Amino acid sequence: MAGGNIDAALDAATRKYLSATGIADLKRLSAGASQETWSFDAPTADGLQELILRRAPGGVPESRSTAIGQVREARLIQICHNHGVKAPNVRYVLQPEDGLGVGFVMDRVAGETLAPRVLRDDLYADARTKMAGQCGEAAASIHDVPMDELDFLEEITPQQQWQNTWNAYEKYFLDWSPSPVFDYALRWLKERVPARDRVTLVHGDFRNGNIIWGPEGLRTILDWEIAHFGDPMEDLAWICINSWRFGSIDKPVGGFGRREDMFEGYEKVSGIKVDPERVKFWEIFGSLRWGITCRSMAFTHLTGHDRSVERPAIGRRSSECEADLMILLGRN
Amino acid sequence: MRPDRPTADEMLEAVEEFLRDKVMPAVTGHLNFHARVAANVIASVRREIGQSPDIEQDQRGRLMALLGHDGEWEALNRELCEDIRAGRNSLDDPALLEHLRQVAVENLGVDNPKYSAYARLKG
Numbered sequence: 202m203a204g205g206n207i208d209a210a211l212d213a214a215t216r217k218y219l220s221a222t223g224i225a226d227l228k229r230l231s232a233g234a235s236q237e238t239w240s241f242d243a244p245t246a247d248g249l250q251e252l253i254l255r256r257a258p259g260g261v262p263e264s265r266s267t268a269i270g271q272v273r274e275a276r277l278i279q280i281c282h283n284h285g286v287k288a289p290n291v292r293y294v295l296q297p298e299d300g301l302g303v304g305f306v307m308d309r310v311a312g313e314t315l316a317p318r319v320l321r322d323d324l325y326a327d328a329r330t331k332m333a334g335q336c337g338e339a340a341a342s343i344h345d346v347p348m349d350e351l352d353f354l355e356e357i358t359p360q361q362q363w364q365n366t367w368n369a370y371e372k373y374f375l376d377w378s379p380s381p382v383f384d385y386a387l388r389w390l391k392e393r394v395p396a397r398d399r400v401t402l403v404h405g406d407f408r409n410g411n412i413i414w415g416p417e418g419l420r421t422i423l424d425w426e427i428a429h430f431g432d433p434m435e436d437l438a439w440i441c442i443n444s445w446r447f448g449s450i451d452k453p454v455g456g457f458g459r460r461e462d463m464f465e466g467y468e469k470v471s472g473i474k475v476d477p478e479r480v481k482f483w484e485i486f487g488s489l490r491w492g493i494t495c496r497s498m499a500f501t502h503l504t505g506h507d508r509s510v511e512r513p514a515i516g517r518r519s520s521e522c523e524a525d526l527m528i529l530l531g532r533n
Numbered sequence: 534m535r536p537d538r539p540t541a542d543e544m545l546e547a548v549e550e551f552l553r554d555k556v557m558p559a560v561t562g563h564l565n566f567h568a569r570v571a572a573n574v575i576a577s578v579r580r581e582i583g584q585s586p587d588i589e590q591d592q593r594g595r596l597m598a599l600l601g602h603d604g605e606w607e608a609l610n611r612e613l614c615e616d617i618r619a620g621r622n623s624l625d626d627p628a629l630l631e632h633l634r635q636v637a638v639e640n641l642g643v644d645n646p647k648y649s650a651y652a653r654l655k656g
Contacts, residue, residue: 378607379614382633388617389624443650450649510571517577520640524650527637531630531654 207239210300211254215243218293218306219250236271236426240309251311252292256304271295273353274425275305280350281402286342287421310421312413316447319414320456328418333458335419336407336440337466343422344401344433344471351402356430358397363390366490373496382523386489389530395479401433408445409455437463437475438483443525444491485529492522534582542579549575581643588639595632 208227215221221243230238230253239254257271269277272294281288289307319325348354357365367387374380405427413421439445441453441460449456454463464475499516501507534541552572557565589606596609604612613632616622622629634654641651 379611381610381614381617382637384614384617385624385629385633388620392624446649448649450653510567510574514570514574517644520637520644521648521650523637524641524648524654527630527634528650528654531634 207254207301211239211241214293214295214299214301215241215252215306217299219243219245221245221250236424237304250292251309253289253307253309254301254304255307256295256302269354269426269428271304271426274428275307276353277351277425277428278307281343281346281425284342284346286346287339287419288425289421289423310413312415312420314410314413314423316409316445316456319409320447320449324416325414328414328416329457331418332414333454333460333462334466336412336454336458337437337463337468338470339419339422340404340407340433340436340463341467341470341473343404343407343436346402348400348402348430351430354402354428354430356400359394359432360397362431362435362486363387363394366486366493367391369490369493369497373493373500380492380519380523382526383489383492383519386485386526386530390482390486390489393482395432395482397432399433399473400430403429403431403433403435405429405431405435406439407436408440408442409447409457410445412455432479432483434476434479435483435487437467438480439487441480441484442487442491443528444488444521481529485526488522488525488529492519492526495519495522541582545575545579545582549579577644580646584639584643588643592636592639595635599628599632 208224211227212224215224223244225242225244227239227241230240237254237256237258239256241252241254243250243252255271255274275291275294278288279291282290289310291305291307294305295301295303313319313322313325320329370383370387374383404422404425406424407422411422411424412419413423440455440463443450446452446456452458453460460477460480464477464480467473467475495515495518498512502509502512502516539547549572552568552575556568557572560568593606593609596606596613597603600609600612600616617629638651638655641648641654645651
């Protein structure tokens with residue numbers, strides 16, 4: 202089904218699954234490369250339901266190898282929600298006969314995801330003093346979800362993470378132009394890959410931009426599509442990489458807080474002491490991985506799969522990660 | 534580069550101004566966003582054209598010093614990358630680290646000098 206004309210099918214599905222009397226106010230929120238997000242309301246006997254539809258672009262399932270797919274994502278989010286993780290409440294999963302493709306509908310949580318507003322608006326001034334600790338607490342709750350309920354997820358060991366990143370570097374850099382900074386970072390990391398130790402559910406994209414904030418702080422964590430089993434410290438590091446600080450370079454956690462406060466929140470909920478050196482490994486790894494991902498977007502453009510002015514522009518953002526890496530790895 | 538007027542930079546400047554001053558105010562949503570991206574791309578290409586000759590000369594000089602022989606910029610850069618990958622140089626070598634710091638500054642100075650790490654790393 203085409204991207205635009207989903208009104209009637211979504212109306213029928215929402216009547217069927219939620220006993221709604223119809224839908225209203227359907228709006229496309231984002232044109233993400235891997236997911237479409239739509240906002241809509243549905244009146245029911247229990248009152249007006251405020252909802253979000255997440256589905257594959259144009260309703261066609263994605264092929265990104267690292268993503269778990271919308272159906273498993275919906276299951277994961279619901280299991281996390283049931284265990285008290287700040288994840289959305291899934292209301293129904295699309296079935297083939299709904300004619301909407303692959304995706305699911307969840308409750309819409311009010312609040313702000315745009316990082317620059319969260320970092321600068323007065324409305325969030327009070328929340329900003331607590332956000333780092335809340336992120337630590339939220340990460341601990343993710344890492345505590347029982348893994349036996351998540352048997353549809355796969356483990357990525359630290360060694361495999363390094364290997365996957367090397368493979369991507371080989372594909373997107375070596376055939377074109379290598380980056381001495383990325384080669385340096387790859388070797389630095391290779392010599393320090395941590396041993397497989399504690400393995401938990403890892404969100405995988407836990408960062409400012411994928412969190413809904415209110416004036417009281419963290420409300421909901423979004424975008425679970427690259428969740429996996431792995432080293433839980435990946436999540437504490439990813440939210441710290443400079444790309445997600447949105448200019449506030451001296452506030453490592455999401456541009457709003459201190460690592461120490463996040464670690465304290467994490468330790469309070471999990472009872473597990475954070476090893477800052479392990480987090481630093483994953484922060485350097487994360488900067489490198491994001492830099493390579495940027496180049497891969499230019500690759501998609503240059504090989505003609507999906508041409509746009511945005512993709513080559515993002516490709517050049519790999520040099521932001523080169524600079525971040527040299528701050529992390531250098532002597533200054 | 535041809536010595537004619539308008540120069541390549543003056544032509545690109547006209548396109549950048551057109552995107553920022555005419556297109557962006559006239560459109561909203563995704564088209565506005567992409568017009569901004571396009572203007573930023575033009576700006577970075579202008580910086581690249583302006584800075585590339587100096588960067589190439591500087592990098593080539595540093596690479597020759599690090600590798601101990603002459604060569605073209607691209608080939609020397611590739612050789613350094615291969616040396617790093619193969620473990621032929623020490624990761625603690627201050628000259629190597631200083632070269633990489635300068636490469637990162639040079640690349641980001643072209644691509645996005647407004648990014649927060651630029652001022653920090655440039656020192």
